[in-house]
Amino acid sequence: LFATVELAPRDPILGLNEAFNADTRTDKVNLGVGVYFTDDGKLPLLRAVMAAEKARLEAQPARGYLPIEGIAAYDNAVQNLLFGADSALIQAGRVVTTQALGGTGALKLGADFLKRLSPEAVVAISDPSWENHRALFESAGFKVENYRYYDAASQSVDFAGMLASLKALPARSIVVLHACCHNPTGVDLSTEQWQQVVAACRDNGLTPFLDMAYQGFADGIDADGLAVRLFADSGLDFFVSSSFSKSFSLYGERVGALSIVTQSREESARVLSQIKRVIRTNYSNPPTHGASLVATVLNSPELRALWESELAEMRDRIKAMRQALVQKLAEHGAGRDFSFVLQQRGMFSYSGLSAEQVERLKTEHGIYAVSTGRICVAALNSRNIDRVATAIAAVLR
Ligand code: PLP
Ligand code: TYF
Numbered sequence: 001l002f003a004t005v006e007l008a009p010r011d012p013i014l015g016l017n018e019a020f021n022a023d024t025r026t027d028k029v030n031l032g033v034g035v036y037f038t039d040d041g042k043l044p045l046l047r048a049v050m051a052a053e054k055a056r057l058e059a060q061p062a063r064g065y066l067p068i069e070g071i072a073a074y075d076n077a078v079q080n081l082l083f084g085a086d087s088a089l090i091q092a093g094r095v096v097t098t099q100a101l102g103g104t105g106a107l108k109l110g111a112d113f114l115k116r117l118s119p120e121a122v123v124a125i126s127d128p129s130w131e132n133h134r135a136l137f138e139s140a141g142f143k144v145e146n147y148r149y150y151d152a153a154s155q156s157v158d159f160a161g162m163l164a165s166l167k168a169l170p171a172r173s174i175v176v177l178h179a180c181c182h183n184p185t186g187v188d189l190s191t192e193q194w195q196q197v198v199a200a201c202r203d204n205g206l207t208p209f210l211d212m213a214y215q216g217f218a219d220g221i222d223a224d225g226l227a228v229r230l231f232a233d234s235g236l237d238f239f240v241s242s243s244f245s246k247s248f249s250l251y252g253e254r255v256g257a258l259s260i261v262t263q264s265r266e267e268s269a270r271v272l273s274q275i276k277r278v279i280r281t282n283y284s285n286p287p288t289h290g291a292s293l294v295a296t297v298l299n300s301p302e303l304r305a306l307w308e309s310e311l312a313e314m315r316d317r318i319k320a321m322r323q324a325l326v327q328k329l330a331e332h333g334a335g336r337d338f339s340f341v342l343q344q345r346g347m348f349s350y351s352g353l354s355a356e357q358v359e360r361l362k363t364e365h366g367i368y369a370v371s372t373g374r375i376c377v378a379a380l381n382s383r384n385i386d387r388v389a390t391a392i393a394a395v396l397r
């Protein structure tokens with residue numbers, strides 16, 4: 001049976017972790033995978049999460065099956081975060097939200113549903129994008145193309161190129177958009193650019209699929225909801241996958257959601273019935289623990305305020321690390337202007353380092369980054385930043 005099975009390629013980012021773990025140097029630094037660490041280099045357990053967990057432990061709830069679409073209080077809280085608590089769309093019953101196994105699971109639910117609706121559609125992802133976007137949509141059976149996005153020369157968005165790519169797509173194409181904190185580049189669209197993207201989707205009959213993995217890491221919950229809110233105002237049908245892996249530091253609990261905006265309450269009921277069918281034939285119903293913690297936090301005014309302050313702490317620490325990196329690179333004589341790092345948002349920075357320079361960082365300095373030059377700024381801290389800046393300056397010389 002297995003004699004002809006080929007060895008599949010490793011995930012390029014998760015594969016880096018294996019190499020890092022095998023490295024015996026004590027001063028090694030992992031800037032590869034997109035995970036937020038505290039200044040002590042630890043994965044945080046948020047105080048808001050601990051409080052919700054303590055309450056849950058004390059209540060000792062039974063462990064029945066959840067409804068197929070997940071915990072209602074969770075699904076409602078997700079909608080409020082994405083669309084705003086006063087959203088007219090939510091009130092009109094035009095948003096369908098189901099709990100999902102992380103942002104990844106939400107993307108896969110959406111992809112499988114879309115494959116039934118538009119089997120011939122092309123899926124367009126940004127160039128570059130999160131590696132798994134292509135793999136996910138290809139595994140759902142779609143042909144996946146790139147739309148132009150990052151311009152290496154200007155370290156910003158090639159917006160004319162992006163619009164031209166979107167306008168060249170056939171009607172009903174699915175466009176995957178990073179709602180904020182673009183992974184891997186850290187380069188986001190401005191408000192005016194988002195407005196033009198919304199118009200391009202409308203004029204060309206495209207189906208937007210917003211991926212929101214980092215809400216709260218750029219400017220805050222509402223500010224980072226901008227793209228979702230602009231699409232909500234447009235009257236278009238669209239999809240949003242969202243994740244609490246990063247914003248609640250609940251990576252391994254797999255807490256995400258798929259939200260779909262329809263034209264009416266009646267349409268929503270039919271769409272929900274189909275998403276439930278996709279869920280039922282994949283894993284029947286979602287797990288309880290992580291989503292119940294998130295629901296408890298988001299539905300308690302005190303815990304919600306605590307969570308927002310902890311999220312702000314994470315966001316501010318990343319920004320401080322951007323500042324420190326730029327300053328220290330200059331001090332260590334990197335000989336290049338790195339101020340573009342300050343314009344980038346979220347966990348990542350496209351540093352401009354070549355694959356060769358990234359390789360030297362690893363072999364000569366024990367510093368791990370993605371070969372595209374992406375570094376995780378959220379893994380820098382006050383103890384490793386000098387080593388990282390010195391090493392980057394050295395490989396640039
Ligand atoms: N989408 C993007 C853009 C991401 O960077 C990530 C990162 O993990 C995900 C989706 C997946 O999130 P999750 O870990 O919740 O599946
Ligand atoms: O891009 C990253 O590093 C994060 C984490 O298959 C991640 O999004 C990376 C690869 C993957 C799943 C999560």
